[in-house]
Amino acid sequence: MSGTERVDLAGVSKTYQTSSGETLALEATDLAIEPGEFVSIVGPSGCGKTTLLRLIAGFENATEGVVEVGGTRVTAPSADRGVVFQAPTLYPWLTVRGNVEFGPKVRGVSKTQRREQAERLLEQVGLGDFGDKRPYELSGGMQQRAQIARVLVNDPGIVLMDEPYGALDALTRERLQVDLLKLWRRAAKTIVFVTHSVDEAVFLSTRVIVMSARPGRIAIDREIDLPGDGPGVVRDRSVTATAEFQRLRTELAGAIYAAHD
Numbered sequence: 001m002s003g004t005e006r007v008d009l010a011g012v013s014k015t016y017q018t019s020s021g022e023t024l025a026l027e028a029t030d031l032a033i034e035p036g037e038f039v040s041i042v043g044p045s046g047c048g049k050t051t052l053l054r055l056i057a058g059f060e061n062a063t064e065g066v067v068e069v070g071g072t073r074v075t076a077p078s079a080d081r082g083v084v085f086q087a088p089t090l091y092p093w094l095t096v097r098g099n100v101e102f103g104p105k106v107r108g109v110s111k112t113q114r115r116e117q118a119e120r121l122l123e124q125v126g127l128g129d130f131g132d133k134r135p136y137e138l139s140g141g142m143q144q145r146a147q148i149a150r151v152l153v154n155d156p157g158i159v160l161m162d163e164p165y166g167a168l169d170a171l172t173r174e175r176l177q178v179d180l181l182k183l184w185r186r187a188a189k190t191i192v193f194v195t196h197s198v199d200e201a202v203f204l205s206t207r208v209i210v211m212s213a214r215p216g217r218i219a220i221d222r223e224i225d226l227p228g229d230g231p232g233v234v235r236d237r238s239v240t241a242t243a244e245f246q247r248l249r250t251e252l253a254g255a256i257y258a259a260h261d
């Protein structure tokens with residue numbers, strides 16, 4: 001499914017109850033994400049980025065307010081909202097292909113069909129020759145690709161990614177960024193992407209949200225328009241050398257520093 005459903009947060013706040021008291025992780029927040037947007041969320045550590053993502057995923061319930069996807073209230077996780085975490089959560093006892101087939105298998109997709117789907121997705125993420133390997137035989141970058149294939153095979157309209165490339169070396173990270181942009185263009189998904197890297201956020205996104213710390217709230221909501229952008233265009237890393245890219249990066253990095261206080 002392409003990202004055809006709008007994400008809507010209305011007055012959403014989150015307070016965690018802990019043994020040492022309450023933590024207001026997210027102040028009452030209004031946010032609408034249109035189908036097909038690529039939205040990155042940046043901000044200082046502990047500002048509620050993961051919390052916001054988990055609320056959209058349905059892993060957490062809002063303390064106040066309502067999260068809706070396509071006009072339906074989110075109360076639990078759903079296969080239509082795929083989640084990619086920083087640490088790949090592949091099953092070590094299954095092959096890479098087995099991992100990708102797992103979701104369709106649970107949904108009762110026939111063996112031939114799910115094999116076909118898994119092969120197609122592995123091909124798409126550049127792991128066509130690695131289906132028979134076990135996850136531990138893959139590099140970190142390849143594991144993350146496998147993880148993305150495992151999420152995309154369920155054809156979610158919305159993909160929620162929590163620092164997916166945080167643990168990878170710079171070169172692998174840049175490659176996976178461009179691959180992700182290609183996938184996003186091809187599949188027309190809605191992507192919500194949490195990162196600590198302003199460079200990554202500006203390069204990938206159509207929109208960047210800067211959150212400020214304690215309690216978390218949206219400080220800046222910025223459309224990103226880079227030279228060469230147009231319908232169907234996949235950005236390449238050369239855009240990072242443009243004056244507009246540098247200007248946006250400086251502006252948003254400054255906003256994050258300001259959001260620390």
Ligand SMILES: Nc1ncnc2c1ncn2[C@@H]1O[C@H](COP(=O)(O)OP(=O)(O)OP(=O)(O)O)[C@@H](O)[C@H]1O
Binds near residue numbers: 017018023024044046
């Ligand atoms: N399950 C939880 N129980 C209690 N407090 C929590 C829980 N999850 C998060 N918090 C608190 O909520 C606040 C926001 O945390 P969150 O993980 O959403 O921030 P973050 O911006 O994603 O941080 P980081 O960038 O360090 O990953 C923090 O103060 C954190 O300690």
